[in-house]
Amino acid sequence: MRDQILDEATELFARQGYDGTSLNDIAAGVGIKRPSLLHHFPSKDALYGEVFEKMLSEWLERVEDAIASPGSGWERFSAVLTSGFDLFVDNPAYVRLMRREALEGGDRLGIDLVGVVTPLFDAAVDWLEGEMAAGRFRAIDARHVLITAYASLLGYVSDAPFINGLINDDALAPAALAARRSHVLDLFHRALAPESGTSAGSLTSLGS
Amino acid sequence: MRDQILDEATELFARQGYDGTSLNDIAAGVGIKRPSLLHHFPSKDALYGEVFEKMLSEWLERVEDAIASPGSGWERFSAVLTSGFDLFVDNPAYVRLMRREALEGGDRLGIDLVGVVTPLFDAAVDWLEGEMAAGRFRAIDARHVLITAYASLLGYVSDAPFINGLINDDALAPAALAARRSHVLDLFHRALAPESGTSAGSLTSLGS
């Protein structure tokens, strides 16, 4: 029951936001009444907190798997980018929850979203700069590359309801997702390719 | 007074969302009580509707100015991109309001956000594809290019509170904004550059 409640709450908080979701909505979604729900969680805040912590821990687990992948240069960058995109696509509710938190600065209810993400971000920056120094990537602002990657992939999923209208198609359908993935990979492939003439660090082909 | 209320409402709806903002908050922000506010606007929905329509009309005006700019190829693309970014930066509250609407699909309160944006989007797609056919841009999925540009620029501004924490700096400070602009321009400059060897359509330098 606890897990059912957590799942329903995740879905509704993601779709309607914290203030737009009542405990009645969540309780009704799992077929119980509000007081029964409050038997499992002491308050709405506490429920939201658990939803968010569960999301963070599941994501961190997958991210750590992804960055543990071997390789260097473009091979590794594209693998991590693909894993990140798959992570988003597999959890659209999480993506929208995350987007809502980012909009509010990520310090809701004492959850330090920035504190959790910053170490990963800094490690990625260090790695990128190391690859640039080794000549495998062109010299380019690593922080902005990562922010662009984050925005391009997360934004596509979080705003899918809106993008559906723009492209007059289901943005989260398999074919559309594949197109998106290869587009973003192609973009960064070009952005990171060393200037032509540099022999040591030419990038391999796109792969997928 | 009406304008004061609209400004305050824009700011609070952008920061806290529709459900997270009470008429008390807005009224207090302009120094009156709730019933006085309801003398100017018949309901909360109506107030939000006016906020949103005002935003749309101001944006459309500036966008139409921007796309009226002359030139072709990279010269025009970069000019429009820069104008779009400036538009976002000048109106961070609008950006966050827009992002919230996109999250919910853009069909709140009968406002057809998709219907307003689609013609502009389609026109931009047509133009890009024409430039590709003319050899001034590389052949690349025009829709995805535009979605990436939208996400890269809008996401940077809408998630500024979060990005502040990541880069440990003010993401909306002039220097950071200049860095962001040149990064994104550089990215698209490379993405759109025709394959080397094509003589007719080489891109000019970055400009700014």
Next chain:
DNA sequence: GTCTATATTGGGATAGAC
């Protein structure tokens, strides 16, 4: 674990005085 009943708060909206 789930429920009914209830306390309490806060928000949207209206009536009517000034």
Next chain:
DNA sequence: GTCTATCCCAATATAGAC
């Protein structure tokens, strides 16, 4: 135009029966 007073309703939360 602004206010006080009031109505109505929805929401969080608690008490206590089963």
